[in-house]
Amino acid sequence: xxxxxxxxxxxxxxxxxxxxxxxxxxxxxxxxxxxxxxxxxxxxxxxxxxxxxxxxxxxxxxxxxxxxxxxxxxxxxxxxxxxxxxxxxxxxxxxxxxxxxxxxxxxxxxxxxxxxxxxxxxxxxxxxxxxxxxxxxxxxxxxxxxxxxxxxxxxxxxxxxxxxxxxxxxxxxxxxxxxxxxxxxxxxxxxxxxxxxxxxxxxxxxxxxxxxxxxxxxxxxxxxxxxxxxxxxxxxxxxxxxxxxxxxxxxxxxxxxxxxxxxxxxxxxxxxxxxxxxx
Amino acid sequence: xxxxxxxxxxxxxxxxxxxxxxxxxxxxxxxxxxxxxxxxxxxxxxxxxxxxxxxxxxxxxxxxxxxxxxxxxxxxxxxxxxxxxxxxxxxxxxxxxxxxxxxxxxxxxxxxxxxxxxxxxxxxxxxxxxxxxxxxxxxxxxxxxxxxxxxxxxxxxxxxxxxxxxxxxxxxxxxxxxxxxxxxxxxxxxxxxxxxxxxxxxxxxxxxxxxxxxxxxxxxxxxxxxxxxxxxxxxxxxxxxxxxxxxxxxxxxxxxxxxxxxxxxxxxxxxxxxxxxxxxxxx
Amino acid sequence: xxxxxxxxxxxxxxxxxxxxxxxxxxxxxxxxxxxxxxxxxxxxxxxxxxxxxxxxxxxxxxxxxxxxxxxxxxxxxxxxxxxxxxxxxxxxxxxxxxxxxxxxxxxxxxxxxxxxxxxxxxxxxxxxxxxxxxxxxxxxxxxxxxxxxxxxxxxxxxxxxxxxxxxxxxxxxxxxxxxxxxxxxxxxxxxxxxxxxxxxxxxxxxxxxxxxxxxxxxxxxxxxxxxxxxxxxxxxxxxxxxxxxxxxxxxxxxxxxxxxxxxxxxxxxxxxxxxxxxxxxxxxxxxxxxxxxxxxxxxxxx
Numbered sequence: 029x030x031x032x033x034x035x036x037x038x039x040x041x042x043x044x045x046x047x048x049x050x051x052x053x054x055x056x057x058x059x060x061x062x063x064x065x066x067x068x069x070x071x072x073x074x075x076x077x078x079x080x081x082x083x084x085x086x087x088x089x090x091x092x093x094x095x096x097x098x099x100x101x102x103x104x105x106x107x108x109x110x111x112x113x114x115x116x117x118x119x120x121x122x123x124x125x126x127x128x129x130x131x132x133x134x135x136x137x138x139x140x141x142x143x144x145x146x147x148x149x150x151x152x153x154x155x156x157x158x159x160x161x162x163x164x165x166x167x168x169x170x171x172x173x174x175x176x177x178x179x180x181x182x183x184x185x186x187x188x189x190x191x192x193x194x195x196x197x198x199x200x201x202x203x204x205x206x207x208x209x210x211x212x213x214x215x216x217x218x219x220x221x222x223x224x225x226x227x228x229x230x231x232x233x234x235x236x237x238x239x240x241x242x243x244x245x246x247x248x249x250x251x252x253x254x255x256x257x258x259x260x261x262x263x264x265x266x267x268x269x270x271x272x273x274x275x276x277x278x279x280x281x282x283x284x285x286x287x288x289x290x291x292x293x294x295x296x297x298x299x300x301x302x303x304x305x306x307x
Numbered sequence: 308x309x310x311x312x313x314x315x316x317x318x319x320x321x322x323x324x325x326x327x328x329x330x331x332x333x334x335x336x337x338x339x340x341x342x343x344x345x346x347x348x349x350x351x352x353x354x355x356x357x358x359x360x361x362x363x364x365x366x367x368x369x370x371x372x373x374x375x376x377x378x379x380x381x382x383x384x385x386x387x388x389x390x391x392x393x394x395x396x397x398x399x400x401x402x403x404x405x406x407x408x409x410x411x412x413x414x415x416x417x418x419x420x421x422x423x424x425x426x427x428x429x430x431x432x433x434x435x436x437x438x439x440x441x442x443x444x445x446x447x448x449x450x451x452x453x454x455x456x457x458x459x460x461x462x463x464x465x466x467x468x469x470x471x472x473x474x475x476x477x478x479x480x481x482x483x484x485x486x487x488x489x490x491x492x493x494x495x496x497x498x499x500x501x502x503x504x505x506x507x508x509x510x511x512x513x514x515x516x517x518x519x520x521x522x523x524x525x526x527x528x529x530x531x532x533x534x535x536x537x538x539x540x541x542x543x544x545x546x547x548x549x550x551x552x553x554x555x556x557x558x559x560x561x562x563x564x565x566x567x568x569x570x571x572x573x574x575x576x577x578x579x580x581x582x583x584x585x586x587x588x589x590x
Numbered sequence: 591x592x593x594x595x596x597x598x599x600x601x602x603x604x605x606x607x608x609x610x611x612x613x614x615x616x617x618x619x620x621x622x623x624x625x626x627x628x629x630x631x632x633x634x635x636x637x638x639x640x641x642x643x644x645x646x647x648x649x650x651x652x653x654x655x656x657x658x659x660x661x662x663x664x665x666x667x668x669x670x671x672x673x674x675x676x677x678x679x680x681x682x683x684x685x686x687x688x689x690x691x692x693x694x695x696x697x698x699x700x701x702x703x704x705x706x707x708x709x710x711x712x713x714x715x716x717x718x719x720x721x722x723x724x725x726x727x728x729x730x731x732x733x734x735x736x737x738x739x740x741x742x743x744x745x746x747x748x749x750x751x752x753x754x755x756x757x758x759x760x761x762x763x764x765x766x767x768x769x770x771x772x773x774x775x776x777x778x779x780x781x782x783x784x785x786x787x788x789x790x791x792x793x794x795x796x797x798x799x800x801x802x803x804x805x806x807x808x809x810x811x812x813x814x815x816x817x818x819x820x821x822x823x824x825x826x827x828x829x830x831x832x833x834x835x836x837x838x839x840x841x842x843x844x845x846x847x848x849x850x851x852x853x854x855x856x857x858x859x860x861x862x863x864x865x866x867x868x869x870x871x872x873x874x875x876x877x878x879x880x881x882x883x884x885x886x887x888x889x890x891x892x
């Protein structure tokens with residue numbers, strides 16, 4: 029079980045996360061919603077320890093993961109597998125090499141440096157790729173694949189890590205609807221078949237309702253909703269995404285803002301800035 | 308009178324209006340004249356200081372003609388083995404110098420790049436250090452090394468390596484800073500070490516760039532290495548300067564032809580290697 | 591199916607998972623083998639090249655290691671003892687020849703400037719006859735291109751040695767050598783720039799009855815001028831470095847003085863001159879780079 033207790037994180041003077049506490053029992057599919065900049069990404073990165081919290085505690089199965097260092101930290105990162113919006117694959121390497129990166133904890137540093145992996149390791153990676161329908165692409169460069177295919181490779185890498193929990197940071201934000209469905213179905217399959225908890229940041233409320241067991245909502249770094257997915261009705265959604273005047277940072281993102289909160293000043297602002305960049 | 312001959316059909320006031328419309332304003336015209344005159348004055352002064360505007364040039368031209376005439380008749384073919392060996396030495400110097408410089412530059416670049424080295428103050432220092440190495444020409448370093456460790460190709464190799472380390476460190480660190488940080492983050496997040504981040508996330512991205520600039524420096528160094536012998540740092544430059552100083556223009560011309568051929572060959576080889584290495588896939 | 595890259599193709603349709611994995615296994619082994627072959631071939635070729643080069647150039651690691659401390663001594667000898675309480679007098683003593691050196695450095699800069707401008711101007715004219723698309727006959731393109739390449743490949747120091755025979759010691763030989771080398775380098779570069787221009791403005795000039803010269807001045811020049819100017823500044827930076835060393839053979843500038851100081855072991859003089867050169871080169875690089883970016887920005891806007 030993953031347990032967060034009063035986790036906070038500040039970047040300079042802005043508070044990205046404030047006193048976040050919740051538990052995730054094994055096998056749950058948790059969706060995390062909130063505006064861009066609300067702290068969703070920071071939350072997942074903090075759990076994986078890509079970001080160090082300023083205060084609070086994170087523990088898994090009863091032992092804290094905040095003071096881990098060196099190999100122990102690497103082992104924790106492997107068991108809390110991250111999946112990114114931008115896939116974060118090494119694009120010039122083959123699909124197979126990218127998946128094998130997930131076996132970092134079972135291979136020596138020397139072997140990883142020269143890129144030597146045993147037949148068994150390769151076969152395990154191949155079986156995972158086969159599960160995801162990507163085996164034929166094993167020897168192609170990652171950059172030659174479509175976005176949806178790259179994300180499936182990233183999932184194979186995550187599974188190669190033998191994860192105890194999967195942290196997916198907006199995994200479908202840059203995919204077309206069909207690929208998005210394949211990726212989300214894959215995450216649900218993994219969740220159901222292997223009982224691995226999934227924490228998934230999402231921008232789309234419909235997708236959240238379709239796949240989640242439970243919803244966690246962040247607003248300006250604070251936990252504003254933690255409930256079964258059935259509680260995510262329209263009024264709850266409005267509560268998460270509205271109240272722009274309380275949160276000046278809101279002008280940045282408008283996809284879920286009600287139109288009246290999108291100030292004309294901020295939108296022309298971004299437009300002129302874009303034009304300047306183009307010029 | 309043609310129907311298109313407009314001016315005759317216009318009265319004086321209309322002509323004046325048109326003239327006023329197309330005339331540039333006096334300020335930009337004056338500025339343009341000032342720039343032009345200033346530039347011409349500077350150039351004449353530069354020519355005067357460089358002795359281009361002196362009778363020497365007319366006295367010398369017939370002698371230059373003589374030299375060129377002699378150079379059109381390459382000679383000294385009995386020295387060919389000696390020249391060839393010296394040319395090979397030049398090529399070897401350029402190769403080893405580039406290799407040594409590239410190795411040093413690789414380490415230096417890691418300390419010069421924002422992505423791989425976060426301490427801004429030290430990074431600034433390393434960058435200035437790399438800049439300093441490439442401020443002086445190869446020949447100055449070659450002269451210094453000849454005085455310090457003696458005559459021979461070693462001094463030339465070190466001179467090339469030093470300048471290259473500076474230049475390549477700059478190019479490499481720019482390649483590193485222009486790379487995408489996401490793959491490195493991906494490797495780190497999946498439990499890879501710092502070294503894995505560099506090896507798996509960063510290296511495949513920057514390697515084509517690094518190889519390309521190294522090959523380019525190799526070509527350029529082959530040209531530079533041909534003259535290092537003038538100060539005694541090995542290679543064909545020594546023989547070339549020697550023959551030119553005693554006005555053996557025929558032999559010098561033979562060596563120059565050999566140098567041009569060698570440079571062409573190295574350019575071709577480098578181009579072939581570039582296609583081979585950078586065209587290739589993965590790992 | 592399963593067409594894998596690097597030429598390894600397997601034409602079996604896998605039916606079951608076990609079969610698919612077997613196909614993968616085979617392909618993976620083939621890849622590993624081919625990678626191993628390529629890598630080891632590359633390593634052997636590279637090692638052979640290094641060994642050959644080391645042999646030809648008599649590379650001796652021991653000599654390098656024993657020599658390194660002497661380089662340190664040498665470099666430390668370049669800066670005389672400067673005491674804090676008598677710093678000014680020490681500096682004046684160190685820079686005893688400042689007037690002369692500054693004058694020579696000035697000459698060096700003027701040589702670099704003249705070489706850059708004269709070489710670039712001539713190079714620009716020659717480049718018109720070395721570009722395939724500007725109406726020059728094919729023999730001229732071939733011939734002029736080869737000439738430019740030769741002028742670019744032969745180092746300026748070699749030209750300087752030839753010119754010294756004709757014009758005697760002094761900056762004239764140096765500045766001509768630098769100009770000639772610049773001509774070659776710029777001419778070749780500009781020929782490539784010319785070959786990549788938009789041909790429509792030139793056709794427009796021709797279509798309304800302009801001469802070849804009109805085509806060049808009205809159609810071509812406005813397109814390439816910012817580029818040319820930018821390259822002239824860049825060449826000036828390179829020429830400053832060349833001009834400092836061209837004096838090594840007696841062809842004017844600060845190089846002559848520097849060469850004497852180092853070869854006659856006046857290390858503190860050498861250090862003083864090198865420091866002056868260093869500061870000058872740095873300043874010029876910064877100024878020239880600022881101007882260059884300003885000009886290319888102008889180009890981006892218009």
